[in-house]
Structure formats: C-alpha cells, structure tokens
Amino acid sequence: MPLQCRFYENEFPEIGDIVVVTVRAVENMGSYVELLEYKNLCGMILHSELSRRRIRSINKLIRIGRNETVLVIRVDQEKKYIDLSKRRVSPDEVQRCQDKFSKAKTVNQILRHVAEKLQYKTDEQLEELFHKTAWHFDRKAKVKGLGAYEAFKKAVSDPTVFDECDLDPETLKHLLTDVRHRLMPQAIKLRADFDLSCFSYEGIDAIKVALKEGLKLSTDEFPIKINLIAPPSYVITTQTMESKAGLEHMSKVIEVIKEAIMKEQGNLVIKHEPRIVSDTDDAELAKQYAELEEANREVSGDEDDDENEEGLDDExxxxxxxxxxxxxxxxxxxxxxxxxxxxxxxxxxxxxxxxxxxxxxxxxxxxxxxxxxxxxxxxxxxxxxxxxxxxxxxxxxxxxxxxxxxxxxxxxxxxxxxxxxxxxxxxxxxxxxxxxxxxxxxxxxxxxxxxxxxxxxxxxxxxxxxxxxxxxxxxxxxxxxxxxxxxxxxxxxxxxxxxxxxxxNEEFPALPDCDCLFCIQSPMKQISQFLDQASKEFRVLEREVIVKYFRAMDMINENEIISDCFTKGYSKRLTGTGSILQFCEPIFSKEYLDRIRNENDQSEIERISNSLTLRFFSSAEIARIMCFPEEFSFPETQTEMQRIRFLGNSVNVLVIAHVMHWTFGKHFRK
Missing domain, CATH: 3.40.50.150 (Vaccinia Virus protein VP39)
Incomplete structure (x- = not known):
C-alpha cells in the first residue's frame, strides 16, 4: 500500500482550525468525512452545521466524493472524535484555506514521491523525512503548511536551503530533482486595455511619443509590448515571474503614457485594469488581431477594378x-x-x-x-x-x-x-x-x-x-x-x-512556436496539466462498480504521465475505452493498483475499493489531452456522452500538425 503521512506535525487539528475534508457518507444526522491533511482522520459535519439558512435539500449542500472546507469545533483525541462546521466558514477563509491546502499538498506529494524513489517500506520512514524537512521549516516559520512550501520554493534556485536538514546525499538528490520539477516558476502573463486619443494638430505624433515613453520602461524582467487593437484601443502585455511586481510595473507604464499624452491635450482611459490572463485570453486576443487586420484591409480607390481583382485572385x-x-x-x-x-x-x-x-x-x-x-x-x-x-x-x-x-x-x-x-x-x-x-x-x-x-x-x-x-x-x-x-x-x-x-533534424524539424517534448525536449506532461478545476461536477463511480470492474479498469492519478486511449465507448463501457481518474486522497500509484489487480486477492480489492474515489475524465479534459485548442467547444444541446463519442472518433491535433509540417506544411506557412 502507498506510504501515507499527515501534512502537518500535530497529529490532530486544533479547535478553530479550518481544514479540507472529503465527504465519504451522508447519513440522517450528519455526514462522515475524512480530513485530508491529517492522514484521513474521520470526522463528522452535523447537518445543523451545514448552512445558516433553512436546508431544503441536503444533496445541494453536500455530496459524496466532494471536497469541503470546514471549521474544527470539537476534538476528542482519546476517542478520535472530530466535529466540524461548514456554515461558520466565510468565503475569504475558504480561499485562504484552499491556498494553504494546495501548497501543503504539493509538499506532501513531493516527499511521498521521494520516499517511493528511495523505496521506503514504512510510514515511519516517511514521517522521519517530514520531521527533517517540511515540519522543520513549518516550525522555523511558525506557519503551518506554508513555511515548508516557501522553503521548498526557495530551494529551486538555492539548494543550500536543505543544508540544515541533515539529509544523506541520495535523499537530497531526489528531493532537489522533485522540487525543481514541481516548483520551477512559470512566467505569468499580464495584460491591460486602454483607449488613447489626441485630437490636436499633431495628435498622431503625440500618441506615438506617449507610447514610446511607456516602452522606455521595458526591462528584461518586465518586457513591455503595446499593440493597437483598433483606434483608439490599445493593449499592453508583459510576462513575469512575480505577478504583484509585474502589475505594479504595468500600472506605472500606463501612468507614464497618460502623463505624456495629457501634456499634448490628449487623454487615456483605462478599459481594463492590469490583470493576470490565461492562454484562452491570449487566444482571444490573437483572434481579435486577425479579425481587425482583415476588417482594416484597404484597397486604394485610385486603382482600377481589374487591378483590384487581380490582387485578390493572387491572394x-x-x-x-x-x-x-x-x-x-x-x-x-x-x-x-x-x-x-x-x-x-x-x-x-x-x-x-x-x-x-x-x-x-x-x-x-x-x-x-x-x-x-x-x-x-x-x-x-x-x-x-x-x-x-x-x-x-x-x-x-x-x-x-x-x-x-x-x-x-x-x-x-x-x-x-x-x-x-x-x-x-x-x-x-x-x-x-x-x-x-x-x-x-x-x-x-x-x-x-x-x-x-x-x-x-x-x-x-x-x-x-x-x-x-x-x-x-x-x-x-x-x-x-x-x-x-x-x-x-x-x-x-x-x-x-x-x-x-x-x-x-532537417528532415523532421521543430514545429514553430511549439513547446512539446519533441520540439524543445520539454518534460513529459502530467495528467494534472489537462484537468478541470475541482469545483466542477464529475461523474463518480459507485463502490460496487469499482469492486466489480477493479481488474478491468486502468486507474491512474493526476501525477501519472500516461493514460489509455480514449475511444467513443468511454464512460459507457469500463474496459478498453480509456483511463479512470483518482481524484481524492488517498492517492494510489498505478503500479500499486496494477499489482493488486494481478495478485487477484478479492478481499484486498474490496478493502482498497473502500478508499478509492474514481471518476471519468470530462469531455473538456479529453479534448485537451487530444490537443484541441482551448477555444474549441461543443453546442450546448449536445450531451456529455455525445461529446465523448465524437472525441473518441477524432484525432490528436498536435501529432497531425507535426506530420503536416514535416511533409508539406513548411511550404504553406503564413
């Protein structure tokens, strides 16, 4: 069985702590849950503690398999009773707890993976590793969960952080490798939108000068780009590792442009304040550029019709x-x-x-x-x-x-x-x-x-x-x-x-602007990079189904780097149609589940099935895995089963794009 360890040094939570739990059973008086940060200790949320309002439907407030953020209101360590409340947690507290949980979970996964590589046999060995590393940094920072995460994050660029942990060379090597793999910072994209106008005699020149003043603040750390959408609308973008500093720098650039244009009796109006944007936002911006470029194409009125038609035909x-x-x-x-x-x-x-x-x-x-x-x-x-x-x-x-x-x-x-x-x-x-x-x-x-x-x-x-x-x-x-x-x-x-x-090589060159393993030798992507947010409703498998099909299903977790081919029968059949995802703690490695399946021990299968929470991949997740662009979507009238069926009959976009590029695409690039 995979090794387990609680996230924090204290074995039980304290009264007043806000924790993350997974709902395991909903009974008449309350719901039984497992505390994910405390090695799945059992707790209960009384139904009277679910909401401050009158409860019309329990199922709308709490469901089996769903994660909840709750307040600890009673702890009996001797009897191992833990009572919890959902209604006493504010939205801000939920956000802070989720942030802490996410960071502590990352540290926990890193150390468990290190223990697996070092072939630890017992939970006690893993706990000793936590004492030397994660819990040591939590004690030092006096912040439960966050101290370890910040130390691990710092170790990406400064490995000496672990010098005080008394680790042997082999453990240190594996730990640094995992930390760098999981916590290497990724550039964050920032963007702001504004209207810039000046109606004086030299208005166009004044706008150019103002924009150049803003571009003077471009640095290696904050490379500034300004693009025209359509007069008078402009967009300013940058990429940085530090979102807060980047947003402040972008605001400063806008202020410099505003001061410069106002000196010439012009005006700058911010349409959207500086903000973090996603790849989808980037794609939408590129689409805007393309549409406006097409709309703004002009044909000179001095040319005759034949010349115009000839130019269009050539294009x-x-x-x-x-x-x-x-x-x-x-x-x-x-x-x-x-x-x-x-x-x-x-x-x-x-x-x-x-x-x-x-x-x-x-x-x-x-x-x-x-x-x-x-x-x-x-x-x-x-x-x-x-x-x-x-x-x-x-x-x-x-x-x-x-x-x-x-x-x-x-x-x-x-x-x-x-x-x-x-x-x-x-x-x-x-x-x-x-x-x-x-x-x-x-x-x-x-x-x-x-x-x-x-x-x-x-x-x-x-x-x-x-x-x-x-x-x-x-x-x-x-x-x-x-x-x-x-x-x-x-x-x-x-x-x-x-x-x-x-x-x-020359015969099989890299696809321009592609960041895949083949083109730039980037790491193999994990399943987690293709998943929807945890708040989305998923199709969860019942325990009876898990037991019945345990030997037939390909069960994986978000840290895996492989999944089975998704066919049109996925979610309709459980055999040979695609992988099933574990999405709640405890998470079992694929190797462990395969071994249990091969040993064919029915009692062990039933025991493991009690701890497994499995769900189907959603159609949106399958589309990402098949490399369809983020803006790709289905008509709202189509069911999830229909969408999965169509994807199962479709193709992997990225692989085909490479084959096209190698054979004829390079002759027809835009």
Whole structure:
C-alpha cells in the first residue's frame, strides 16, 4: 500500500482550525468525512452545521466524493472524535484555506514521491523525512503548511536551503530533482486595455511619443509590448515571474503614457485594469488581431477594378485549398491551424449530423455538408478544385475492438470509392489518418497500389502522442502522398516502411512556436496539466462498480504521465475505452493498483475499493489531452456522452500538425 503521512506535525487539528475534508457518507444526522491533511482522520459535519439558512435539500449542500472546507469545533483525541462546521466558514477563509491546502499538498506529494524513489517500506520512514524537512521549516516559520512550501520554493534556485536538514546525499538528490520539477516558476502573463486619443494638430505624433515613453520602461524582467487593437484601443502585455511586481510595473507604464499624452491635450482611459490572463485570453486576443487586420484591409480607390481583382485572385491562390473528407468535429482543420498553414477549407463532408453540428459550431457553418462519401461524384470532386484532401475514414473495420473485416466491412465501402476518386481527380496532396491496424490491411493495399500507379510519392508514419510529451496512448497510422507531376511543393522521398522513431533534424524539424517534448525536449506532461478545476461536477463511480470492474479498469492519478486511449465507448463501457481518474486522497500509484489487480486477492480489492474515489475524465479534459485548442467547444444541446463519442472518433491535433509540417506544411506557412 502507498506510504501515507499527515501534512502537518500535530497529529490532530486544533479547535478553530479550518481544514479540507472529503465527504465519504451522508447519513440522517450528519455526514462522515475524512480530513485530508491529517492522514484521513474521520470526522463528522452535523447537518445543523451545514448552512445558516433553512436546508431544503441536503444533496445541494453536500455530496459524496466532494471536497469541503470546514471549521474544527470539537476534538476528542482519546476517542478520535472530530466535529466540524461548514456554515461558520466565510468565503475569504475558504480561499485562504484552499491556498494553504494546495501548497501543503504539493509538499506532501513531493516527499511521498521521494520516499517511493528511495523505496521506503514504512510510514515511519516517511514521517522521519517530514520531521527533517517540511515540519522543520513549518516550525522555523511558525506557519503551518506554508513555511515548508516557501522553503521548498526557495530551494529551486538555492539548494543550500536543505543544508540544515541533515539529509544523506541520495535523499537530497531526489528531493532537489522533485522540487525543481514541481516548483520551477512559470512566467505569468499580464495584460491591460486602454483607449488613447489626441485630437490636436499633431495628435498622431503625440500618441506615438506617449507610447514610446511607456516602452522606455521595458526591462528584461518586465518586457513591455503595446499593440493597437483598433483606434483608439490599445493593449499592453508583459510576462513575469512575480505577478504583484509585474502589475505594479504595468500600472506605472500606463501612468507614464497618460502623463505624456495629457501634456499634448490628449487623454487615456483605462478599459481594463492590469490583470493576470490565461492562454484562452491570449487566444482571444490573437483572434481579435486577425479579425481587425482583415476588417482594416484597404484597397486604394485610385486603382482600377481589374487591378483590384487581380490582387485578390493572387491572394486566394496563395492559400492551400483543402477538402476535408470524413471531417468529423474538425480535428484536421484544427491541425492545419496548429501547423501554421495558410489554408482555406473549401468543403467539409461527413454523414453524421451531430459531428457536423460541432464542426459548424467552431468554424464557418457554410463549409460543412452532410454527404455520403460514396455518393460523391468525380465531377463534384474535380469542381471543388482542392489541392489537399484530408481524410480519417471509419476505423472500426480495422481496430482490435471491431470486427476486423477490413475491406469486407460495409463501412469500408466509402473508402474504396474514395480511392477510385483519387485515381480520377489526382489531387496534388493527400493526408490520411487511421488506426495502426490499417497498415497492411487490404484497404491499405488498394490505396498504396493506386498511389504508386499514378506516380505519388508516399511517406507513412506510425506515431503516438507520448513521443510529443502528451500523456495518452493513441498509436495511429498516418500517410502523406504528393503527386510527383505537381509543382505545388517540393517532393519528398518515398519510404517503404512507416517511420516510427523520430529525431529532431532537417528532415523532421521543430514545429514553430511549439513547446512539446519533441520540439524543445520539454518534460513529459502530467495528467494534472489537462484537468478541470475541482469545483466542477464529475461523474463518480459507485463502490460496487469499482469492486466489480477493479481488474478491468486502468486507474491512474493526476501525477501519472500516461493514460489509455480514449475511444467513443468511454464512460459507457469500463474496459478498453480509456483511463479512470483518482481524484481524492488517498492517492494510489498505478503500479500499486496494477499489482493488486494481478495478485487477484478479492478481499484486498474490496478493502482498497473502500478508499478509492474514481471518476471519468470530462469531455473538456479529453479534448485537451487530444490537443484541441482551448477555444474549441461543443453546442450546448449536445450531451456529455455525445461529446465523448465524437472525441473518441477524432484525432490528436498536435501529432497531425507535426506530420503536416514535416511533409508539406513548411511550404504553406503564413
């Protein structure tokens, strides 16, 4: 069983402490909970202590599996009774407690991981490590939980912090490695929005001078950027490790600009004060730039109509014209954007109304058409005049969970028709994705024979997301074909076998602006980096279900760096459709759970199941793991089961973006 240790030195909380608990059972008089910071000591929240208001529904106030922030009102150490109150905790106290809990939990996880690496056998060994490190710093700072976190954080840049802990070299090495991995500071993005105007005779010059005055305050620590949204709106951004100092510096920059413009009878009005922004906000800002750039394009009135039309035609011809076949929810479309390709989707064809509604929700609704691919005529395909055909045909005829009839499956008939269309239309570029079992199937034989007979150069890949630092098994076959006689882009050399092992070089260069493991050798991402906030309602598994399917489920925790492939049957079936997540203490390692499963000890399985809290990944989390952009969303009318089904049939955006970049994307970058 994984080693456990309380977060703080005192074995019991004190009256008046505010703690975090997990609800384990809801009874008539109260709810039984476990105190997460105190090695899961048992406590009770009486229902009279749930709310100051009249209680109409207990379930709206407290639920099994949910974390709550509560006040300790009674402690009997001899009988181990702990009474708790939820109604006496203010919102500010909840926030402070959650912050302390998060930091103390981080320290606890670091030390438990160190103990696991050092192969500690008992909780007493782990407790001794806490005495020497975390609790030592808490005592020194006289702040429970926060003293250790601040010391560990300081150790990232100053390892001498641990000199006073009397640690042996091996323990110190593992501790420093884990501390740096978990607590290395990440740059925080800051932003403010303001309107800047000046209507004097030299107004434009005055605005330029004022902005330059602000830019003079740009430093290595606080690099300042100012961008025009649309007159008179500007946005100022910076990145820093220290949010408080960064916000103060940004306010100072705005004040300098304001003073400079007011000297010229101008004005500055702050629309949004300096604030921390997310990647989603950044994406929205980039979208604003693109929309305004398009809206502000001007054609000189002195040029004649023919010249104007010629210029527009040239611009259109520079884009890669794309036909999406089996377009689904738009995975290929997102991959083209991720690869930085200058493209235009002419049509997106799919037979499934639900998938088409997702595509239309995220992109131009006029692009998507409900069409049976096998009914697409040669004349229609030729009239679309597309240079790239992308396709992700149904995988069920080939997958190990399907019937494996391959080309004899009725669902493969559309693909056979598509091969015929390729032989007639001969599109310059073809991109195909499917399960790895597609390789060497009779459908693959048919496609390869046709491509070679019409002088296509072919590159094939079998790749999986962990090669790019994404913690999800999804091994897929990719094929890119380029018509030799086409001068659309420089040709590549065909290879008879799929490429499976990658090395960063001229043949397989880094994708610009990509921070994945392949491109910049960044660490493998943990599952925690893809999860929703804890306040969200999740689909939690009942204990009876856990016991019944214990041997079949792939159970992981947020610290893992791998998960099983999510299929369309996820959350409907528990076997072979994707991983299940532990989300409450105690957290068991995957290795430990696998060992229990293999030992096939039913009594031990039932005992462990009492402590396990498992949930399904949400559709939003699966979309992140499959590298869909944060702004990607589903229509509100679609259920969670429908969303998961569509994602299970989709593709990994990041992997496809890399393959596109290596083979043809670099010739069509914006």
């Amino acid at each position: 259109d011809e520079s884009k890669l014209r794309v036909l999406e076949l089996f377009s689904g929810i738009g995975g290929m479309h997102n991959a083209l954007k991720k690869a930085g390709i200058d493209f235009e989707v002419v049509a997106a064809l799919d037979i499934h109304d639900g998938a088409n509604s997702v595509y239309a929700h995220n992109f131009n609704k006029d692009l998507v058409k409900n069409r049976e691919i096998s009914a697409l005529s040669t004349e229609e395909a030729r009239a679309l005049d597309c240079q790239l055909w992308t396709m992700s045909p149904p995988c069920q005829p080939y997958t190990s969970l399907g019937n494996q009839k391959c080309g004899n499956d009725n669902r493969a008939s559309a693909f056979s028709h598509l091969v015929h269309l390729i032989s007639q239309v001969k599109p310059p570029l073809i991109f195909l994705e499917n399960v790895k079992e597609f390789y060497k199937s009779d459908s693959w034989d048919l496609l390869i024979e046709s491509l070679h007979s019409f002088q296509y150069q072919v590159l094939q890949f079998i790749l999986t997301p962990p090669q790019f630092g994404i913690p999800n098994r999804r091994r897929r076959f990719y094929l890119v074909a380029h018509l030799t006689e086409s001068n659309l882009c420089s040709s590549f050399v065909s290879k008879s076998e799929p490429i499976q092992n990658l090395t960063l």
